[in-house]
Amino acid sequence: MKWLTSASIDELGNTLIKDYMKKQANNNFKVDIEGFVTEYLKLPILYHSIAEKDLSKLGFISDGKTPLTIYNNGKKLTKIYPKGTIVIEKYLCSKNETGRRRFTIAHEAAHYIVDKSLVTASFHREFDCERAYTADELKSVFNIDETNVDRLAGSLLMPSFMVRSYMNKSKKPNGITVYDDGFIRPEDTYFLQKMAADMGASLTALQIRIRQLGLYIKKPMSEYISELGLGKDGT
Numbered sequence: 001m002k003w004l005t006s007a008s009i010d011e012l013g014n015t016l017i018k019d020y021m022k023k024q025a026n027n028n029f030k031v032d033i034e035g036f037v038t039e040y041l042k043l044p045i046l047y048h049s050i051a052e053k054d055l056s057k058l059g060f061i062s063d064g065k066t067p068l069t070i071y072n073n074g075k076k077l078t079k080i081y082p083k084g085t086i087v088i089e090k091y092l093c094s095k096n097e098t099g100r101r102r103f104t105i106a107h108e109a110a111h112y113i114v115d116k117s118l119v120t121a122s123f124h125r126e127f128d129c130e131r132a133y134t135a136d137e138l139k140s141v142f143n144i145d146e147t148n149v150d151r152l153a154g155s156l157l158m159p160s161f162m163v164r165s166y167m168n169k170s171k172k173p174n175g176i177t178v179y180d181d182g183f184i185r186p187e188d189t190y191f192l193q194k195m196a197a198d199m200g201a202s203l204t205a206l207q208i209r210i211r212q213l214g215l216y217i218k219k220p221m222s223e224y225i226s227e228l229g230l231g232k233d234g235t
Contacts, residue, residue: 006212009148013155016040016113017162029166030200031157033102037086037109044082045105047090051076059104060087061111084112099202102157110152151212158199158209166195167215175215179224 004012017031020040037043043061049071050057060068064083069076081087086108092101167173176188184192196206210216225231 004148006151009151010155010160010213012113013152014159014161017156017159029162029195029198031159031162033105033109033157033200036156037105041109041112043084043086043109043112045086045088046081047088047093048072049090050087058089058092058100059108061085061108062087086112098200099196099205102200103153103202103205106153106157107149109156110149113152114149154205154209154212158201158206160213162199163209163213163215166198170195175217176210177219178216179219180221183221183224185224 017036020036021031034045037045050060051069051071062068062081062083062085065080067078067080068087069078070087071077086105088101088104088108091097092104164173167175170191172191176184176192178184192206192210193203196203199206201209
């Protein structure tokens with residue numbers, strides 16, 4: 001994946017989702033990521049309580065060789081799944097974990113797309129800032145391939161054509177204004193929260209995606225202060 005540019009990754013995600021959506025009567029802005037994986041990529045998705053020592057492992061795609069430990073009837077069971085099988089942590093099925101579940105599925109799908117010629121067993125994990133990682137674990141968490149896979153996952157879940165269409169429909173074709181190092185107007189924060197919910201993504205994932213697509217308009221904080229009418233002489 002190192003040879004693909006960010007633009008190429010986005011175009012790949014766009015093309016795949018558009019091709020999948022040809023057969024969908026989808027007039028909203030939420031990609032059916034489960035359908036994309038099971039119907040388009042023809043990969044099974046299973047939901048189990050993962051019992052690996054690393055609790056940050058939320059998803060897994062099998063290479064047909066690497067074992068995975070899960071809980072089965074309260075007991076640990078280690079098994080090897082058929083190649084291409086995706087296993088998702090069961091607790092992500094709860095309603096308040098929708099965004100993380102969908103992104104985890106997209107992440108494992110992205111691994112399959114990247115490594116289609118030779119699927120390599122891979123976990124999707126979340127970084128825990130309070131945990132002491134080994135050097136090998138840090139390399140795995142932060143390596144460039146994982147970064148690119150995350151970008152492709154974002155483009156599958158929130159393809160650029162869909163993000164831009166949503167912004168255009170909401171009369172924000174140029175994006176969202178960000179003042180200085182990250183201040184966003186309260187009304188724009190509410191807009192982003194609604195957009196994330198409509199797209200079935202977490203707010204954090206959406207904000208990363210918007211940044212990737214260059215849809216944040218940077219302005220100095222002084223402009224916002226002026227908008228509020230503060231700091232002016234004679235007031």
